Each structure stands twice: as structure tokens, then as C-alpha cells.
Amino acid sequence: MSTSDSKSYHHGDLRQALLETTRQMIAEEGVEGVTMRGLAQRIGVSRTAPYRHFENKAALLAAVAQEGFEELIKHLRCARTADPTLSPIIRFEKMGMSYVQFAIAQPTAYRLMYGADAVRAEDHPEVREVVRRTLDELIEMIQECKAAGFLKTYHPRDVGMTVWSACHGLSLLLIDQHLQIDNVDQLIERVTRIVRVGLEGER
Amino acid sequence: MSTSDSKSYHHGDLRQALLETTRQMIAEEGVEGVTMRGLAQRIGVSRTAPYRHFENKAALLAAVAQEGFEELIKHLRCARTADPTLSPIIRFEKMGMSYVQFAIAQPTAYRLMYGADAVRAEDHPEVREVVRRTLDELIEMIQECKAAGFLKTYHPRDVGMTVWSACHGLSLLLIDQHLQIDNVDQLIERVTRIVRVGLEGER
DNA sequence: ACCTGAACACCGTTCAAGT
DNA sequence: ACCTGAACACCGTTCAAGT
Numbered sequence: 083m084s085t086s087d088s089k090s091y092h093h094g095d096l097r098q099a100l101l102e103t104t105r106q107m108i109a110e111e112g113v114e115g116v117t118m119r120g121l122a123q124r125i126g127v128s129r130t131a132p133y134r135h136f137e138n139k140a141a142l143l144a145a146v147a148q149e150g151f152e153e154l155i156k157h158l159r160c161a162r163t164a165d166p167t168l169s170p171i172i173r174f175e176k177m178g179m180s181y182v183q184f185a186i187a188q189p190t191a192y193r194l195m196y197g198a199d200a201v202r203a204e205d206h207p208e209v210r211e212v213v214r215r216t217l218d219e220l221i222e223m224i225q226e227c228k229a230a231g232f233l234k235t236y237h238p239r240d241v242g243m244t245v246w247s248a249c250h251g252l253s254l255l256l257i258d259q260h261l262q263i264d265n266v267d268q269l270i271e272r273v274t275r276i277v278r279v280g281l282e283g284e285r
Numbered sequence: 286m287s288t289s290d291s292k293s294y295h296h297g298d299l300r301q302a303l304l305e306t307t308r309q310m311i312a313e314e315g316v317e318g319v320t321m322r323g324l325a326q327r328i329g330v331s332r333t334a335p336y337r338h339f340e341n342k343a344a345l346l347a348a349v350a351q352e353g354f355e356e357l358i359k360h361l362r363c364a365r366t367a368d369p370t371l372s373p374i375i376r377f378e379k380m381g382m383s384y385v386q387f388a389i390a391q392p393t394a395y396r397l398m399y400g401a402d403a404v405r406a407e408d409h410p411e412v413r414e415v416v417r418r419t420l421d422e423l424i425e426m427i428q429e430c431k432a433a434g435f436l437k438t439y440h441p442r443d444v445g446m447t448v449w450s451a452c453h454g455l456s457l458l459l460i461d462q463h464l465q466i467d468n469v470d471q472l473i474e475r476v477t478r479i480v481r482v483g484l485e486g487e488r
Numbered sequence: 489a490c491c492t493g494a495a496c497a498c499c500g501t502t503c504a505a506g507t
Numbered sequence: 508a509c510c511t512g513a514a515c516a517c518c519g520t521t522c523a524a525g526t
Contacts, residue, residue: 096509118500128511130502139500197461204462213463240475243455243464247476248447251454258400259407260416261446272443273450280483299490321519331492333521342519492525499518506511 097135099125104146105191112190113143143194144206150188150195151212157184158219162226170227171282177223178249178274185253186266192253217242233281241281248277300338302328307349308394315393316346346397347409353391353398354415360387361422365429373430374485380426381452381477388456389469395456420445436484444484451480 103125107116118139122129136142161180162173185192194201203209221242227233233241252273255261263269306328310319321342325332339345364383365376388395397404406412424445430436436444455476458464466472 117498119498129500130512131510133501134509196457202461217463236479237475240472241479243458243472244451244476244479247454247458248451248480249454250458251450251452251456252446253454254399254457255446255450255453258405260420269443269446272440273447276439276444276447277451277480277483280480320517322517332519333493334491336520337490490526492523494522494524496521497519500516502515503513504511505513507509 096125096127096131100132100135100142101146101149104142105149108146108190108194109188113194116143118142140201140205144201144209146191147195147197147201148206148208148212150191151209151216154181154184154195155212155216155219157181158216162219162223170223170230171232171278174223174227174245174281175274175278177220178245178277179270181249182253182256182270182274185249186256189257192257196250196254217246220246227281236281245277248273299328299330299334303335303338303345304349304352307345308352311349311393311397312391316397319346321345343404343408347404347412349394350398350400350404351409351411351415353394354412354419357384357387357398358415358418358422360384361419365422365426373426373433374435374481377426377430377448377484378477378481380423381448381480382473384452385456385459385473385477388452389459392460395460399453399457420449423449430484439484448480451476 100121103121104116107121107124116139118132119129122132132142136145157180158177161177164176165173168176197203197209201209203213221238224233224238224241228238252270256266256269261269303324306324307319310324310327319342321335322332325335335345339348360383361380364380367379368376371379400406400412404412406416424441427436427441427444431441455473459469459472464472
């Protein structure tokens with residue numbers, strides 16, 4: 083009677099299986115390795131079954147992207163609230179590092195989230211919404227900084243967009259291996275510190 | 286007898302026509318709108334003709350990406366050397382603005398350059414090389430800043446990567462319309478200024 | 489040398505038909 | 508309700524054959 087009672091004729095929870103398996107395929111061979119046919123076959127279901135749950139491939143990928151952003155937002159919030167005794171500027175810096183570390187830990191998924199290949203956010207309101215909330219998470223931290231007396235002359239949105247840009251750009255350059263370096267963590271630290279010192283210096 | 290004497294049985298300069306038409310198609314409908322078959326048809330040549338000049342679709346797109354980077358490098362050099370009477374830090378800032386303006390002026394081409402869809406730079410040494418030269422162009426400007434007494438304690442590569450990250454990230458966020466703003470130029474100015482002030486403050 | 493037509497092995501998606 | 512098989516309209520790429 084519940085949603086998990088069947089494993090007979092119906093799959094049980096095909097929708098969840100589709101999302102899960104898509105994530106796996108993305109992790110294994112990138113977004114371009116995901117095909118609707120291969121996906122169905124791997125789950126053991128007919129080729130057209132997935133269309134019962136997602137209008138098309140783009141809608142499926144958008145759902146996966148959305149979940150990715152939810153995860154990212156959780157990570158950012160965690161970094162922001164982990165240790166309230168730290169200076170807000172330092173927590174801001176940790177948030178930036180946390181962002182980049184999240185991105186490079188799951189490179190193909192991060193690429194998908196920003197629609198490199200298939201998901202154009204403009205066509206998916208749910209994606210637009212989580213993207214907006216990602217920026218909001220950064221802006222919230224900036225408000226804390228302002229409340230503590232930092233960043234007096236800057237607009238929170240401008241600072242948020244600056245930090246977001248730096249994090250996003252660094253993440254993609256690292257993912258695409260455009261930066262030939264030995265110590266990734268050190269680079270992330272140095273980049274975020276340059277931005278942090280810049281913001282701090284304005285105090 | 287020259288290369289442009291024929292328009293009969295051979296196309297004349299099919300290679301150039303392929304690059305040119307690919308650029309057009311990218312500008313019109315994005316990278317995903319480019320198909321080898323459609324490309325050939327548009328030029329008025331058989332489906333397999335393009336393979337005489339490019340091993341496959343990826344190689345063709347890589348060539349277009351490479352040309353895009355050459356253009357970008359030219360723009361950056363132009364901004365760097367335009368007015369030597371300006372402070373190097375200010376020219377650095379102008380370079381950043383020039384980068385983002387170049388990117389958003391040709392959104393789909395910029396996306397292709399960074400291999401969002403098809404061109405994985407790791408498979409194309411020529412692309413790796415122009416990407417490297419793009420970073421070098423930024424680092425050159427940083428050396429000038431150092432020579433003028435700025436940025437004393439920073440490593441040029443770290444500063445270069447930071448600025449590159451911010452420019453790249455801002456470009457993509459703007460291209461993907463994740464930043465809902467009315468005045469794009471103003472935002473570019475504010476973002477680059479925050480980074481510039483940060484760098485300057487360290488003097 | 490350069491181009492062609494036919495063919496192969498893939499796609500995403502649709503639709504009438506089954507349980 | 509949910510799933511299926513056959514079919515359609517696309518791909519990129521290959522290969523023997525033409526000029």
C-alpha cells in the first residue's frame with residue numbers, strides 16, 4: 083500500500099532509480115555518456131519507460147542538476163555556520179574553499195549543474211531557483227560580515243557576485259585541467275585569500 | 286595555379302569554408318546546432334567531404350576554439366598595451382573588463398572555447414597551448430605591476446589564476462544569465478574594481 | 489587528390505498496443 | 508497506471524567507387 087511495496091510488474095520507484103543511475107553514469111563517464119536508451123537498459127526497463135517520469139532527457143538532467151545545487155547549498159551553509167566564533171571574513175573564506183572543493187570532488191556533476199551540455203537554466207525554473215538560492219547563501223554571509231563591521235562601502239550583491247565568479251571560474255579551470263599545479267588545496271587557499279584580503283583591506 | 290583558382294570540381298578552400306561556416310552556425314544556434322551533415326549541406330558539398338580536412342567533428346571544433354583563443358589573446362594584449370601612461374594596475378583592471386566583454390560579445394563561441402560541450406582540451410594540444418598563452422598574457426601584465434612596485438608579496442601565477450578565475454566565472458555566469466542585472470557594464474566594472482582594490486591594497 | 493552514395497551503428501522520441 | 512515493440516527522423520563516421 084505504501085510506495086515501496088511492489089517489485090513485480092511496475093518497477094517500484096523508477097523515478098528514483100532514474101535519478102540515481104543518471105548520477106552514477108555521469109560520475110563514471112560524464113554527461114555525454116548518459117543516453118536514455120542506455121539508462122533504461124541498465125535499470126532493466128524498456129526504452130520508453132523513462133518518459134513516464136520525465137518529459138524528456140533535458141528534464142531528467144535538469145532534475146539531477148537541481149539536486150546537485152541542493153547539495154552545494156547544504157555544503158555552503160555548513161561552512162558558514164560551522165564555527166560562529168570565527169571572524170565572519172574567515173568563515174567567508176572557508177565558504178569559498180568549501181565551494182571549490184565541492185565542485186572538484188564531483189567534476190562531471192558540477193559541469194552538468196551549470197548546464198554546459200544539456201541543461202539550459204533558462205528553460206528550467208526549478209534550476210533557476212536553486213541557482214538563485216546559491217547566490218543568496220553567499221550574500222547572507224556578506225550580511226554577517228557587514229554586521230561585524232566589514233565591507234562597509236561595498237554592495238552585498240556585488241561582493242557576492244565577485245566571490246561567486248571567482249569560485250565558479252576557479253572550479254571550472256581546475257575541472258578542465260587548465261591549471262597545471264601540484265598542490266590544488268594550496269592554490270584554492272591562495273586564491274581565496276587574495277580575495278579575502280582584498281575585501282578585508284577595505285574595512 | 287594559386288590556391289584560389291578553382292571553383293569547379295574542387296571547392297577551392299573547403300577547409301576555410303568549414304571553419305567560417307562552423308563559426309556562423311555556432312553564433313546562430315549554439316554549438317549543439319552544429320552537425321557535420323548540416324554543415325556540409327550548407328556549404329553545398331557532400332556529407333563526407335569535411336572529413337578530408339578534419340579527422341572528426343571534435344577536431345573541427347577544436348580548430349574553431351583555437352582561433353577563438355587567438356582572438357581573445359589579441360584583445361587582451363591590446364588592452365594591456367593601449368595606453369602605457371596609465372598605472373599598470375589600472376591597465377590590469379581594463380584587461381579584466383576587456384576579457385569579460387569579449388566573452389559576452391560572443392557567448393556561444395566562448396562556451397565552445399572552454400570545451401563545455403565537445404572540445405576536451407586534454408585531447409587537443411593546440412588548444413592547451415593557446416589556453417596557456419592566455420594565462421601568460423595575464424601574468425605578463427602582473428610582472429609589469431610588480432616592476433612598478435605593486436603586488437610585492439604575491440606570486441604572479443597566483444594573482445594571474447585569481448584574476449583569470451574571476452573573469453572566467455563572471456563571463457560564464459553572465460552568458461548563462463544567472464545574474465539578473467540591468468547594467469552589465471557597471472557590474473563588470475564593480476567586480477574588477479573589487480579585485481583591483483584588493484590587489485592594490487597589498488602594496 | 490578530392491568528392492560521392494550507400495551503408496552501419498548509434499541517438500531521442502512517439503505511438504498504437506499490451507497487462 | 509504503467510510498460511512494451513516497432514517505427515521515425517535524426518546523428519557521426521566509414522568505405523568502395525567515381526572523376
